[in-house]
Amino acid sequence: xxxxxxIESGKSHANRSVAxxxxxxxxxxxxxxxxxxxxxxxxxxxxxxxxxxxxxSGQRNKPSRYHGWDKSEYNGRYTKCxxxxxxxxxxxxxxxNPQKEKNIRFEICILVVxxxxxxxxxxxxxxxxxxxIRTNIIVHNAIRNHFKEKK
Amino acid sequence: MxxxxxxxxxxxxxxxxxxxxxxxxxxxxxxxxxTKNELAKKLGVSKGRVSQIFNNPGNLTLQKIIxxxxxxxxxxxxxxxxxxxxxxxxxxxxxxxFRICWTRAGKPREFWDLQKVKDEYKQMVNLAIPDRSFYxxxxxxxxxxxxxxxxxxYIPANTITPLQAEAS
Numbered sequence: 001x002x003x004x005x006x007i008e009s010g011k012s013h014a015n016r017s018v019a020x021x022x023x024x025x026x027x028x029x030x031x032x033x034x035x036x037x038x039x040x041x042x043x044x045x046x047x048x049x050x051x052x053x054x055x056x057s058g059q060r061n062k063p064s065r066y067h068g069w070d071k072s073e074y075n076g077r078y079t080k081c082x083x084x085x086x087x088x089x090x091x092x093x094x095x096x097n098p099q100k101e102k103n104i105r106f107e108i109c110i111l112v113v114x115x116x117x118x119x120x121x122x123x124x125x126x127x128x129x130x131x132x133i134r135t136n137i138i139v140h141n142a143i144r145n146h147f148k149e150k151k
Numbered sequence: 152m153x154x155x156x157x158x159x160x161x162x163x164x165x166x167x168x169x170x171x172x173x174x175x176x177x178x179x180x181x182x183x184x185x186t187k188n189e190l191a192k193k194l195g196v197s198k199g200r201v202s203q204i205f206n207n208p209g210n211l212t213l214q215k216i217i218x219x220x221x222x223x224x225x226x227x228x229x230x231x232x233x234x235x236x237x238x239x240x241x242x243x244x245x246x247x248x249f250r251i252c253w254t255r256a257g258k259p260r261e262f263w264d265l266q267k268v269k270d271e272y273k274q275m276v277n278l279a280i281p282d283r284s285f286y287x288x289x290x291x292x293x294x295x296x297x298x299x300x301x302x303x304x305y306i307p308a309n310t311i312t313p314l315q316a317e318a319s
Binding site: 009011012013043046047049050053054057059087 | 166
């Protein structure tokens with residue numbers, strides 16, 4: 001399986017960016033964020049892009065718009081996971097810094113999984129899938145190579 | 152050139168700045184515990200209509216913006232600005248940043264108040280900077296050379312000094 005990263009927002013931002021992880025030839029069926037995002041209606045896309053802007057610009061986490069999970073939740077298994085929300089739509093991803101040597105504060109949210117909200121509680125399946133993909137060495141290399149090429 | 156998504160169309164730009172406005176209303180509702188139901192009653196519309204506006208601000212008119220602001224005891228201004236980004240690579244500046252800056256400046260109501268802010272700022276700077284030769288370009292005195300070099304380390308390169316602001 002091979003992957004690539006596509007920056008959606010914050011291409012030239014010093015501190016943060018939002019990107020989609022893309023599974024080449026759709027080999028990994030769990031990677032759904034980009035395709036689903038592209039097929040959303042225009043209002044939903046604009047709403048998500050607005051939320052990306054807010055997070056990139058450093059606006060505080062508003063749980064109704066976007067948030068992560070801290071150590072107290074799910075025994076701290078998903079502290080690198082992150083979600084953007086609009087109505088029933090959810091874009092799940094993870095946070096990382098592929099530019100540690102250049103910029104220790106840089107943070108990118110790699111969006112991986114799309115889901116529709118079903119219940120009040122987060123569906124842990126989505127977080128498990130994100131975490132599995134986050135820790136995949138091929139994904140890790142794809143992210144690193146994307147930023148190497150950007151240099 | 153990689154421009155911001157709001158540069159794709161006027162509707163995209165409008166959506167984003169309208170969303171900023173709605174975000175401010177949401178903050179107000181949160182801080183005052185006014186519900187959307189109560190806001191709807193004040194506006195003489197259904198709660199569903201309010202939710203619709205909050206979820207899709209792209210169709211907000213200036214009239215509605217004023218109505219929604221006033222219903223919450225707020226006012227609204229339109230601000231045109233230049234941010235050295237004429238090609239809109241970085242997107243609009245969040246309207247809440249303008250509000251925060253205005254609040255930090257003591258909420259000046261008129262241009263007279265701006266003069267007061269300027270005078271207070273000058274006084275503050277004069278008290279804070281022991282060696283004004285840093286700004287005048289003359290040689291620093293021996294006594295104050297250490298504090299000046301320390302201050303230089305903390306002042307960003309593009310800072311306009313009070314004397315430069317006066318000259319412009």
